Amino acid sequence: MSIALYIQGRNRSYTPHQSGWVAFASSFAKSADSRLTLITQGLPPDKAAQLGGFGADEVMVVDGMPPVSDLHNSIEALFPLFKEKGKTFILFGNDTHSKALAALIAARLEFGIVTGVGALPESFSPLVLTRKAFSGKVLTSTLVGKPGVVLVFNAGVGEAVAGISSPVIAELHLNGNSDEGIVVDSEETGDGKQLLTDALRVVSGGRGMKGPENWKPLEELASVLGAALACSRPVSDEGWRSHHEHVGQTGKVIAPELYVACGISGAIQHVAGINGSKVIVAINKDKEAPIFEVADYGIVGDVNTVLPSLIKALKE
Amino acid sequence: MKIAVCLSHVPDTTTRIKIGSQSDQIDYTGVQWVINPWDELALTRALELKELPGSGVDEVVVVNVGDSIADPVIRKALAIGADRAVRVNTAPSDSLSVARILAAFFATERFDLILAGLESSDYNGGMTGMLLGGVLGYRTLNGISALNLEAGKLKLSREMDGSRQILVVEPPLVAVVQKGIAIVPRIPSMRGVMQARTKPLQVVDPVKVEAGLTTIGYSYPKPKGACRMVAPGNENELIALLKTEARVL
Amino acid sequence: MEFSFSEEQLMIRQAARDYAQRELFTDVIERDEKSVYPENHVRALADLGFMGMMVSPEWDGGGMDAVSYVLAVEEISKVDASVSVIMSVNNSLVCWGLETFGNQEQKEKYLKPLARGEKIGAFLLSEPEAGSDATSQRTTAIDMGDYYLLNGTKNWITSGHTAGTYLVIAQTHPEKGHKGINAFIVDRHASGISVGPHENKMGMRSSDTHSVMFTDVKVPKENRIGDDGFGFKFAMQTLEGGRIGIAAQALGIASGAFELAVKYAKQRKAFGTEIANHQSVAFKLSDMAVKIETGRLLVLKAAWLKDQHLPYGVASAMAKQYCADMAMEVTTEAVQIHGGYGYVKEYHVERLMREAKLTQIYEGTSEIQKIVISRSVLKD
Missing domain, CATH: 1.20.140.10 (Butyryl-CoA Dehydrogenase, subunit A, domain 3)
Structure with missing residues (x-):
């Protein structure tokens, strides 16, 4: 039995969700009575070792890979490593790059693939996993018929505790071919703002905010909380905010520890994007708004008066 | 250039999902089937590209894996503007099986660009498009939020976590697309509905694949506990609860 | 007895529903409050073929049946009846009237742009003193040999300002009563036409309802629909x-x-x-x-x-x-x-x-x- 988890670093470091994945993979490996190998890419050895300390037994620090969007060659380069270290389970987080590699390695190894994993298996033998389907409306139990499985974890899983393991570190330089049919025309590496999908706290505004000119208090609340900003679909459709901020079924699906919904009624499509949040706070003037059915804490009131006093209270 | 759009049929996203009495299947009675939202956006973009003057796009074809329950949804795609449709005649199972079935079809007919939506709104697996690319061995990219044609090549924007690349890619390509590829899905016009009457919907037999995964049971998630209400003006109390009870501050 | 809809009918209903819920819904309250004509929506619905949906494809229409039309009008009306009245007048009065009773030249020249929705039609029957009583038309169309001379006032005209093509009911032979009435195709921008102010209505406030005055408007002979005296029957049917x-x-x-x-x-x-x-x-x-x-x-x-x-x-x-x-x-x-x-x-x-x-x-x-x-x- 061997279990491998793949993590690609972010800006030469790692995010809280990523340390959560290591912790979750570790409990997964323990339940399966197996060792966990963490395979990292884009991380300096010290950071990789730190990340491994959240529960890995071994860390393979990989560098020298083909360009990031050259996915086939990336898999070609990583393939021997996955084959050796992930005989039974190959685990990934749910960021865009990891999902791409997950699918390609599954296709290559003819492994079954289960995504949206947010809990340990119901049983290991036979392997049965519970996951959400229909955007959280039902749970399904999936039986994996044969050994050799790729799993993709949800964001927000795992209780990350630093330094609970002291993994063996190995560095590995991989050379890959590169595909001349994919040319990078330009690249933006973000504006340094934290990503909505990474953020542990998110402040979100809906149509109840009445207009883009009323976003100031949301921005202020986000800055006090260290939160990222999000919005509901009508807000991005109306062009009040960029569609990058849209969370919901067709937008981004997020799983922060704290989600603050302001002036959001809580349509089923919106809830589909946030129901992985640990704690949901809703502020809405309509006490019948469906958002209160999914919220943990609620204030019925006008966002224009509640937000300023919430910000004031937080600052104190 | 030929573009294929992989199209899933899914229950309308506002439908209440009912579990059958044996808890081993979903009760689809009375469910309204729609085009999977991301596939609809992919189709919309494919048609926009075809309509650009001198685009060089000859054909936009929708490809579905499904039984005849999918036909009305497929004909809607034809009414929206796809030139023809192919349905691989089998009920879809797990994503790797569907990908292999699709790959077997695409081995018989070559497309320069194959579009697949980010995920289907039923099982939310989000893997079929990438798996298809993997099995087919075509260039494969996910996170595609913009797509243009440039001198016979594909110019696309790939959004990864924390960065974005503008890529110029030589076909053939499997692109897994997400929001941004198109903003609003197209609505079929009367002319489109009329033309759909005579557009081909070809039904082909699937290759035999063995499903690796089986869904053996369904259940409803536990209802969430009641929302704890805090009176406006008592924001301090909310903060205290978030600190001590929820422990997220 | 068959109580089910065809797949196409359901598709059309869904298309109308999607447009209404997605697009009309977002600004319907504002348009109602400010009495704003739904220009962009009329254009979009025309592009989708909803403005001439029952007209035969031969005349650039959508070729759909009346059942489909009813399903579409219901869905649009759930959200915005101002838009559906524009749609209804254009489809079932103006386009239908022209397709059923117009001659080939009239259809070529007038029906086609109406069916495509490039032009919107208005149906001018009501008068200040003849609403429901259509027999007592006071608007006159005097036969001048080469043309008719149109004089009078029409009231409560849906799309009265925006329309490009009018179908006007007028009296040619007062002595013959309702058998002297004719229907004419009149270019909205013909000389001698003036449009009254926007009616400030209780509801359907974003459709433009106006009175229309005709002062010595010359209407070409070939713009009369049907035989002389056919107008009353035309209007009733x-x-x-x-x-x-x-x-x-x-x-x-x-x-x-x-x-x-x-x-x-x-x-x-x-x-x-x-x-x-x-x-x-x-x-x-x-x-x-x-x-x-x-x-x-x-x-x-x-x-x-x-x-x-x-x-x-x-x-x-x-x-x-x-x-x-x-x-x-x-x-x-x-x-x-x-x-x-x-x-x-x-x-x-x-x-x-x-x-x-x-x-x-x-x-x-x-x-x-x-x-x-x-x-x-x-x-x-």
């Missing part, structure tokens, strides 16, 4: 089809209000439970549902008769009278279920109630429909 459109509109207003009321009743809590669980509300919803279903069957029956080329005049009168009165009742109840929220604009139902009122009045009041129905009932 066209209005028979128009009633189906307005009946479908009233049905949509009612079912739109009903959908909102159901949603609200399942959400709003009072006395510790959702108000839908209170029998007083549940029974109201039950009554509303039965009335709407009755209305829907009447409208679909009239549309079906039309599609079968069977007489539908009485069926369309029944549908229109019932649906209009029913829409008034159902929207009033929808407001009642919403309580105070129903009385404010944000919740849409007060607007639907205002819109419902007009369906009892225009294209033949409920009383006129009862005349049509009772005459047929009492006929030997």
